[in-house]
Amino acid sequence: MNIDRIVLAFAGFAILLSVALSHYHHPYWLFFTAFVGINLLQSAFTGFCPLAMILKKLGRSSGSAF
Structure with missing residues (x-):
């Protein structure tokens, strides 16, 4: 499963x-x-997602969005 x-x-x-x-x-x-909905909306425009950053540090493979 990717990020x-x-x-x-x-x-x-x-x-x-x-x-x-x-x-x-x-x-x-x-x-x-x-809060979850607002975070999803802002990550769609900015590309910033705290969970994606954590998963990347844990070594998960990137997808096309994050």
């Missing part, structure tokens, strides 16, 4: 988890959903 697929899988998992937590626990978890 692009890991970042997208992690973002999808984080969004689904935070939506479930907001439904069953507390609505403030939707702020985490918004």
Whole structure:
């Protein structure tokens, strides 16, 4: 799995988890959903993604986006 697929899988998992937590626990978890969405949006324009930088340092192979 390359960095692009890991970042997208992690973002999808984080969004689904935070939506479930907001439904069953507390609505403030939707702020985490918004944070993940904003981070995905800014990385689309700037190419800066903290998770991609961490994965690159861990030796994962790069994809075409990061």
